[in-house]
Amino acid sequence: MKSSRLLSILLLLQTRGRMTAAELAAELEVSPRTVYRDVESLHTAGVPLYGDAGHRGGYQLLAGYRTRLTGLNAGEAEALFLSGAPGPAAELGLGPALATAQLKLRAALPAGLREQADRMRARFHLDAPGWYAADAEVPFLPQVADAVWNGRVLDVRYRRWKEPTDVDRRLEPYGLVLKAGRWYTVAGPGPHTYRVDQILRLTVGAERCEVPADFDLADHWRRSQEDFHARLHHGEAVVRLSPRAAARLTGSAARALEATGRAEPDGWTRATLPTESLDQAHAFFLSLGAEAEVLDPPELRDRLAATARALAAAYQH
Template structure:
């Protein structure tokens, strides 16, 4: 463990530059005293590592020093191959680069690790989009990615859900996010209040300008996305419905409704009484109607009344025989006028 930790200190300093003992301790999940001992061990081994005291101090490798050791374990080598996403990489225009990097990494691995990495690639495949999700056409994705990377302002013609649907926007891109097979660009409008989220497949026209932009100091894309998802779900489920569900009905629920059913009360007849979140009256009506006889809505009363009205209409429709369809004879059997 100690040799692995010493190598980790070398690689951290090599990739991040100066770091304090506290920062190294937090990264390695050890005490500061342990870091002091490890640094002394590296000094003894002849590693050109020096440290400065004070508020702006820390440990740093001598300029130009780099270790050729990677210290890849079997699990780390497997993880590198498992995280390769050729589909998204190709969409970003990085397919050849990813393939080249995988080839070089594979060639650099010792035979034993190479075999384990190859087995991981053969036995695991990640396909993120859902079964019923269509492939979005994202012709401007490489251009957006290039603007994100180079820090260039975008002029876009964008289609949104609310009127007016088609709008012109000038955007300062902060980053790209791939969620459930769909690409989003997080960007701010010059002079705006902060970043917003835009679907890349809803960009109808795009011009990458020569105007430079920079991501604000302290902006964390992953943290922004976590907060955006929390806000999205809070806005999504604004209502509630009290329902009873058969065991089959519970098994057919998904998402937040499935989680709510798990904390419900199972009644003597085996049905579960619970409160489930709903997005809107229309969405709740359609979702509960799809469960058929496996759900009974108890409240709110307006939703129950609406479902009852729909059930009556369906009962009337299916009580009568369907209208006879006209018989169309083949052309050869039709009589001449």
Template sequence: MKSSRLVSILLLLQTRDRMTAAQLAGELEVSVRTVYRDVESLHAAGVPLYGDAGHAGGYRLLDGYRTRLTGLTAGEAEALFLAGVPGPAAELGLGRLLAAAQLKVRAALPRELRFHADRISDRFHLDAPGWYADADDTPYLPAVADAVWNGRVLSVLYRRWREPTDVRRRLEPYGLVLKAGRWYVVAGPGPRTFRVDQILRLDPCDEEFTRPDGFDLAAYWTTYQQDFHDRLHRGEAVIRVAPGTRLTGAAGDVLAGGGVEEPDGWTRVTVPIESVDRAHDEFLAHGAGIEVLEPAGLRDRIARTVTALARLYA
């Protein structure tokens, strides 16, 4: 729609200062000729927009000119206020700033769009962590966020899962990620991923670092998650599943995709497992609804656990 495109041109020039017709056309996915016509329309409407010729030329707005946020659609206004998550913002020390920013945006909205924004706040509440997950204690999160923002090195005492558990690490924090209610810092050299709640001590440094050119935090996290899932299920188990038993996760996906139904109605299927320890706990949770056939070590371990339970409850 032309009116929406004209507002987009104004907002682009406000945020980027100067843009050529070709750059505007690329952002808006229209032809350069369409940009020329839109610029003429803005001129006719009295917008102080002018263009410079030459290699360093382009369109720009008169210094100090700003447009109000009247170009937002109802859906855009709703999405804007849905994206404001107060919990994580407060953890980062930005709770009051977020509230102030939302207040200013709300005041700039027309009455109808203000109604849509208020309706979102009244009817949707985002709570990312799972039901059974205790809140992580992250006392150093604001300090990590400050180092991310200002490009400063951190010296931390970090607790990892293998020996030695407590190690000193020098971090060049590139960015923070909130995943399922848990904060992670992506840091160089590497980069590598660290849980913020496992930082036992943090010592800020005067040393600064330069974030690698072209580093894309979202792209890194997508690759990291894929690598994590690829490493997660490296083993296999052959099991028999009773009728009506429902598996979840990777095992549930495999069971839903097939298996061999046996004469007694049970289904024999080979499923991926993360480890013997994890599979032991997950399969036992289904009681007599699952029989493990292979590997022998997993079957023997479950048998020992069941024997001990029978002895305990005899």
């Protein structure tokens, strides 16, 4: 809707300062021509907005102008309360601040929106970690968060998975990411990703650091996840699956089943599924029991057959 877009332009300029028509158009997913018309509408409405021509030009609000956000709709109010994650906020030392902010927001809402926001909070609870993942102790999370915020270098003793396991690192923290219940810091030089719960010792250095101007945390994390998954699945297995086994597949295996699956006369499905390694594939297909048959590669089929023979021998007595 145009009214929503006008408010978005106003808030973008208020929070980011000068922006070109092209930047506003990209942010709002409209054409620059639409931005020109919207800016003219804001002018007509008396908003003190002006534009500068030239290479360093763009639109900006008159210095000191602020707008009060009074146009929240029901969905936006519900989303704001649903986005408040008390667990991570508490880990960062922001639990009381989050509770106070939500209390202030609730008090500012009209009665109807307040009721809907309360119902959303009462009916939905976010719990990101998996069932079998124990809560990890993250004693240095507040210090890492403070270093991210204030641009301070960290000297850490870090435990990694390969030898030598315990190493000393000097980190320039660019940001924090909460993924599946675990905290990670993306830090230079590199940058590289470090699990915060694997930091064994930490000292805040006197040296300051700055995040590179072209670094975007969300974009970097998305690309690193894509690279990780691309490297993760570098093998394939041709299998036959019963309907029960096919229903158990998730993620990349389920997508591969949909793309390559071919029904056979007995009701089973033949498909080519991605695998990470021989050990991982052996454990996974073993978990499917007699509901799956591996046809290729031969080394995986032979290993499963040997395990099946050993199990049969163990249970003969």
